[in-house]
Amino acid sequence: MSNKGAFYTKKYNNLLKEFGYSDQEIEEKINQCWSAIFSNADLKFYQETENNMAYITDTGNDDVRTEGMSYGMMAAVQMDRKDIFDRLWRWTKEYMYQPEGKYKGYFAWSCDLNGNKNFEGPAPDGEEYFAMALLLASNRWGDEKAPLNYSEQAKEILNEVVHKGENTPGNPMWNPDNYLIKFIPEVEFSDPSYHLPHFYELFARWGKQEDKEFWLQAAEASREYLQKSCHIETGLAAEYAEYDGSPRFKEGHGNFFSDAYRVAFNIGLDAEWFNKDPWQQQEASKLQNFFYDKNEFTKYSIDGTALEKPEYLHYLGLKAANAAVSLAGKNKYTEKFIHDFWESELRKDERRYYDNFLYLFALLALSGRFRIY
Structure with a gap:
């Protein structure tokens, strides 16, 4: 090394x-694992929805978590699947994002499968994975119009996790x-x-x-x-x-x-x-x-x-x-x-x-x- x-x-x-x-064995193994998460009808826990969105189900708890959504986005950027990345990020911004209050700029860590928030507060591992996945997406694919202006979205998250509470309600991560x-x-x-x-x-x-x-x-x-x-x-x-x-x-x-x-x-x-x-x-x-x-x-x-x-x-x-x-x-x-x-x-x-x-x-x-x- x-x-x-x-x-x-x-x-x-x-x-x-x-x-x-x-190389062939490795490629086949990666594709098999990707399929089990994203495409195999019997095993997948990635679910596409209307409005060009998608979510990841925590199959053990029957909910959607920022952990899983950010993991899905990281997997998608590593595998060069912009279509899946964008679907997951749209769902995240639509249902998990907090637009106001003490959690403004954070993401509710758990939602039900319809997008209703189970909890208002965030889990910081989700935010750090979101930010990293978005920055890699910006470098790999380039920025588009919001919410696909990946680098700006990442910088907004990183600003909140560090500076929350300085001039706004809430606590930093x-x-x-x-x-x-x-x-x-x-x-x-x-x-x-x-x-x-x-x-x-x-x-x-x-x-x-x-x-x-x-x-x-x-x-x-x-x-x-x-x-x-x-x-x-x-x-x-x-x-x-x-x-x-x-x-x-x-x-x-x-x-x-x-x-x-x-x-x-x-x-x-x-x-x-x-x-x-x-x-x-x-x-x-x-x-x-x-x-x-x-x-x-x-x-x-x-x-x-x-x-x-x-x-x-x-x-x-x-x-x-x-x-x-x-x-x-x-x-x-x-x-x-x-x-x-x-x-x-x-x-x-x-x-x-x-x-x-x-x-x-x-x-x-x-x-x-x-x-x-």
Whole structure:
């Protein structure tokens, strides 16, 4: 692997090919996964509607979430599907966008399938993925008239998440003193899986000039935060964590469970794009060492203690993320995780939304196709 990230070299690692899979096999696997999400009549959770719109259903909760809509947009820009991207963004702006009040400029994190808001407040992981997808779309396809003026839409989102509350009602999504993303704007704790320093590096370059320093500080703060929140021996992070990185148990999310699986993917992609933090290679080894001999999963405390076995929701998402972290650095476990990931079947049940998205993202990342445009 290069000692510089793809942002600088313009070269992306294809670990799937390196570990024995042909270009044709990889292409077929990506197309199969794309179809399961967007076109297969029996499996898809992408639904087109009138007025040239579309939404993504969280099949486990039967609603539409900013997480899923932004994931769908990111997948579409990576796969060069402007038609799908635009349909999803139109639905998002029509039904999820908040035009007034304390959440003005934010997006309601959950709507029903008809577009009625289930909750008024936002979830910051949606906003950061919307902004990144829109900036990549602008670079790949160019801006059009609103709401397809992608770069301006992204800059408006980024302005709100940083400056909300300065001259308008509401709270920002980032703490202005420590540069850390919040779980929701009203609280003062975080979610380690929300931390996307590789996005913040690009927000600094492509967002508003006056916020460049903020986003560079946010990238640095997030990398430091991930080191604090990932356990020093196991590499596991909690779903929610305090600003000092310690697990937050108050809401019942202080252990390693569903949200936290994404941390491994995010670390792998940050290493692939920017490769600024040598700790990430150590983290990859710790995670893969921890999961190497586990054939079944449960909920874990971040020190690795197996807790009571709950309804296990997202085993495929965990496999995908643990394979994608290999982009941070190969080790003696990498081959097993790549092959286990490749041999895993896409989910067909009601929990397929989260898992199949993470599987697609891992496929794109591990084949060098999750790119900066």
